Amino acid sequence: MKKNTIIIFASLGLLLVACNKDEKVITPAAPGNEFITTIVIKAVNQSNLADTVTAIWKDLTPGDATPPTQTDTLKLKINTIYNASIFFLDETQSPIGDITEDILARANYHLVCFQPSLFTAVSAFSITATDLDGNTPALPIGLQNKITTLNADFGNINLQLLHQPNIKDGSCGIGSADVNVDFKVSIQ
Amino acid sequence: MKKNIILAIILLCYQTIDAQSLRISVGGLYSLPQGDLKKTEIENLNSGFASPGMGGFINGTYQLKSKLMVGLLISSSNYQTKDAKKIATSFLEAYEVEEVSLKSNSWTISHVLPTVGYKIIDKKLDVEIMALFGASRVKSHLLESTIEEAVITQNEGTGISLTYGLNMMASYTIYKKLSLSFTINYIYTSPNINIKTEGYKNPVDGLFVRKIYDGKIPLLNTGLGISYDF
Numbered sequence: 461m462k463k464n465t466i467i468i469f470a471s472l473g474l475l476l477v478a479c480n481k482d483e484k485v486i487t488p489a490a491p492g493n494e495f496i497t498t499i500v501i502k503a504v505n506q507s508n509l510a511d512t513v514t515a516i517w518k519d520l521t522p523g524d525a526t527p528p529t530q531t532d533t534l535k536l537k538i539n540t541i542y543n544a545s546i547f548f549l550d551e552t553q554s555p556i557g558d559i560t561e562d563i564l565a566r567a568n569y570h571l572v573c574f575q576p577s578l579f580t581a582v583s584a585f586s587i588t589a590t591d592l593d594g595n596t597p598a599l600p601i602g603l604q605n606k607i608t609t610l611n612a613d614f615g616n617i618n619l620q621l622l623h624q625p626n627i628k629d630g631s632c633g634i635g636s637a638d639v640n641v642d643f644k645v646s647i648q
Numbered sequence: 649m650k651k652n653i654i655l656a657i658i659l660l661c662y663q664t665i666d667a668q669s670l671r672i673s674v675g676g677l678y679s680l681p682q683g684d685l686k687k688t689e690i691e692n693l694n695s696g697f698a699s700p701g702m703g704g705f706i707n708g709t710y711q712l713k714s715k716l717m718v719g720l721l722i723s724s725s726n727y728q729t730k731d732a733k734k735i736a737t738s739f740l741e742a743y744e745v746e747e748v749s750l751k752s753n754s755w756t757i758s759h760v761l762p763t764v765g766y767k768i769i770d771k772k773l774d775v776e777i778m779a780l781f782g783a784s785r786v787k788s789h790l791l792e793s794t795i796e797e798a799v800i801t802q803n804e805g806t807g808i809s810l811t812y813g814l815n816m817m818a819s820y821t822i823y824k825k826l827s828l829s830f831t832i833n834y835i836y837t838s839p840n841i842n843i844k845t846e847g848y849k850n851p852v853d854g855l856f857v858r859k860i861y862d863g864k865i866p867l868l869n870t871g872l873g874i875s876y877d878f
Contacts, residue, residue, distance in 0.1 A: 627850070636796075
């Protein structure tokens with residue numbers, strides 16, 4: 461009986477050795493980030509494809525306090541609908557890096573947001589994303605857009621490329637901005 | 649045919665009544681995961697990222713006449729997650745974020761395996777070989793990835809599957825009915841585990857996110873224990 465007791469306790473001890481279920485936490489080092497120096501807005505008049513307007517914002521040293529080297533005004537016609545494409549470039553690379561492709565490949569957590577401001581009439585200018593990502597349900601990306609103008613006006617449009625890893629839900633108030641720039645808009 | 653079956657049953661009953669001994673063995677296991685379970689490939693969602701595990705076993709064998717044996721092997725082992733940094737890095741790179749932390753725990757695999765065997769050597773050193781066939785319960789590990797403001801949780805899942813294998817046990821009598829036993833077995837199972845994944849909002853390529861686990865799990869176990877003959 462005594463031997464049996466020893467055997468039972470010994471076996472229980474061995475079994476307890478096997479019950480280690482500690483959780484572990486791992487944090488790897490961060491990779492390098494992308495660099496965006498140039499943003500291009502190319503707007504094509506829906507009713508006249510030859511009518512193309514381009515505006516460029518460029519800052520080859522976006523990390524420092526020096527102002528951008530190019531800040532074009534987006535000049536649009538009144539009462540017109542445009543298809544507007546947005547391009548992001550890294551001009552510090554040779555050849556020039558097309559960041560737009562990277563954004564498109566990872567569209568599920570990127571969103572381009574636009575915020576018009578300073579227009580006299582709120583309805584003078586509107587912009588709506590027309591492209592969709594691969595999320596379920598699909599959410600806008602903002603690389604392809606529809607711009608609608610009404611009256612002659614002047615204002616600004618704030619453009620942000622938002623990085624929303626696994627939190628993208630179509631709204632602009634979340635995530636961090638890869639770029640945050642203002643374009644002047646003239647409607648004549 | 650019917651007569652043969654009845655005869656076989658009578659013979660089996662006779663042998664059971666004429667049984668020589670019952671041996672119970674208990675001990676610890678060192679388990680080497682093989683196949684998918686030990687793989688650490690991000691592109692293979694059946695990769696188990698499992699380290700060699702520790703566990704325990706209870707083995708009961710009932711020796712019938714003519715060295716024929718029947719029994720039951722019950723064992724359980726835990727396998728900690730290894731190379732978890734690879735999984736965390738997949739989230740880091742796929743979402744282009746600066747910080748990801750990954751919390752993980754262990755796999756647990758338990759077996760209940762009826763055995764049929766034969767005693768090769770029956771002296772102070774006993775050696776027996778047993779065929780195993782039964783069921784395994786496989787619990788997959790938890791993987792919780794925190795990506796800036798988001799958390800993706802791949803919860804623990806459980807699957808029960810058929811299992812088979814081969815076991816060899818050598819026992820050396822150290823005092824009367826008490827013996828020291830060494831066991832080695834190779835067990836194969838292939839569970840189908842549904843994994844409840846929470847917080848996975850924006851799928852992208854290159855992420856290690858499972859919704860199902862149906863990998864092939866061979867295990868090579870070695871054990872050391874003590875046996876007692878009743």
